[in-house]
Amino acid sequence: MAVPRIAHRRVTVDGVEVFYRESLPGRPDAPALLLLHGFPSASHQYRRLMDALGDDYRVIAPDYPGFGHTEAPEGFEYTFDRLADVVEGFLEAIDLRRFAMYVFDFGAPVGFRVAERHPEWIERLIVQNGNAYEDGLSPQARDFIALRPEQPGAEEIIRGLLTLEGTRSQYEGGVADASLIAPDGWTLDQHFLDLPGRKEAQLALAYDYHSNVERYPAWQAWLRKHTPPTLIVWGRHDMFFPEPGAHAYLRDLPDAELHVLDTGHFALEDGLHEIAPLIEDFLSR
Template identity: 65%
Template sequence: MTARRTIPTIRHRTVDVAGVRVAYRESGPADGPVLLLLHGFPTASHQFARLMDALGDTPYRLIAPDYPGFGHTEAPAGFTYAFDRLADIVEGFTDALGLDRFALYVFDFGAPVGLRLATRRPERVTGLIVQNGNAYEEGLSDAAREFAGLRREVPGNEERVRGLFTLEGTRFQYETGVADTGLLSPDGWTLDVHHLGRPGRADAQADLAFDYASNFTHYPAWQAWLRAARIPVLVVWGAGDPFFTPAGAKAYLRDAPQAEVHVFEGAGHFALETHLPQIAPLIEEFLAELP
C-alpha cells in the first residue's frame, strides 16, 4: 500500500497583544521547531492554508498570524496603521506565544514586517524564506516606485490608492504576470475583498499604503543583518510580479551568497497560488536542513 502524506490539523486561535486581538492559524507539533509565516497585502494568513497542508509531513510547527487591519485580527479604535506598528504587534505576538527561535517566511508586506523583527531580535531567526518580498531598490518595478512615491496630500492620490482595494484592483494583483490564470482560485481575491470591505479596513490599508515608502530607509539595515547573520536563505519568486521584479530576488545573493534562489516563469505576485507543487518541496527540503 502506498504511504500517504500526513494531513495536518489546522487550529485557529487568538491571543491578545497590547490590546490587539491577533487571530492566527497553526499546525504541527507544539514542541516542534517553528516556521513563522508572514503574509502580504491585501490578504491574510489564509494565503498559507494550502502550504500548511502541503507541509504536513514536516516536524515543524507552522504559525501564521493576521496583522492588524487584515483577516480576522481586531485592533482597537485609534490603532496607528504603520509598518513599525505592525512589526511591534508581530514581535509581541512571538513573545506571547513564547517563540524564542523560529525560521521566517516573508511575502510582500511580510518582508518589511519580518525583517524589522529580524533586526530587532536577530538571535531568534534560524532561517529565512523570501517569496516576492523586497529588500533591495533594484527589485522595485516602475509601478512600485510610482506607487510608493504617492503623497496623501496630493489631490487624487487617496482615490488612486483605494482603487487597489476594489474587486478589480485585488484581482489584478493575483492575475497579472500569471501564464495560466486557470490555476488561480477566485476564492483568494473574493475573501480578500470581503476583509477589505469590513468597517475601517479601507482606512487602515490606505494608511499603510502611504507609509510604504518608510520601508526604503530600512533596506541598508536589513541588508547588513543578512551579511552578519549568515543564516540559510531560500528565495522563491514569481517572475511576472508587477511590483517586485526578479532583480529583487537575485539581489539577495549580494548579502547572502549562500542563498538558494528560484525564479518561476509564469508565476505572478502570489506565486504560491500557481506554483505550490514546485515551491513546497523546496521549502520542505530547506526546513529539513536547518540547524
C-alpha cells in the same frame, strides 16, 4: 498520507486580538516555521502550504492588525513599525523564539523589523517576492510609494487598488494559466477589505510604505552580518517586485539558494507544487 490538523486561535497583544493559524504536527519537537502574509491578504493565503508542511513542522501564520480576522482597537496607528510591534508581541505571547521565517510582500518589512530587534530568533529565512532592495521596485511600485496624503489624486489611486478588480489583478497578473488561480483567495481578501475601517488602514500603510525603502540599507546590513541560511523563491512576472529584487539578495547572501518561477506575485497560488518541495528540502537539511 499525513494531513495535519490546523488550530485557529486568538491572543491579545497590546489591546489587539490577534488571530492566527497553527498546525499541530505529528511530533512534539517539530521545528517552527513562521509565515508572514502579504497585501491585501491574511493568513488564509497559506492554508494549502500549511496542509503540505504542517505535519512535519509547527507552522504558525498570524493576521496583522486590520487584516483577515485580526481587529485593532479604535485609534490604532497603522504603520509598519506598529505592525512589527504587534507581531513581536504576538511571538512573545505564544513563546515562539526560534523559528524559520517566511516573508512575502508586506511580510518582508514586518519580518525584517522583527529580525533587526531579535536576530537570535531567526534560524532560517525564506523569501518569496518580499523586497529589501531598490532593484526590486518596478516603476509602478516607485510611483505608488511616492504618493503622499497632500498630493492631489493620491487617495483615489490607492483606493483603486483596493477594489475587487485591483485585488484580483494581483493574483492573476503574470500567471501563465489563470485557471490555476482559485477565486477564493482574492474574493476573501476583498471581503475583509470591504469591512468598516479597513480601506482607511490600507491608505495609512500605503502612505507609510516609503519607511520600508528607507530601511533597506539596514536590512541589507543585517543580512550581511547574520547570514541566515536563506531560500529565495520568486515569481518573475511580479508587477510590483520584479525579478532583479530576487537576485539582489545574492549581493549580501552569496550562498542563498535562488529559484525564479514562471508566475506572478502570489506565486503559491499556482506554484505550490514547486515551492512546497523546495521549502521541505531546505528546512530538512
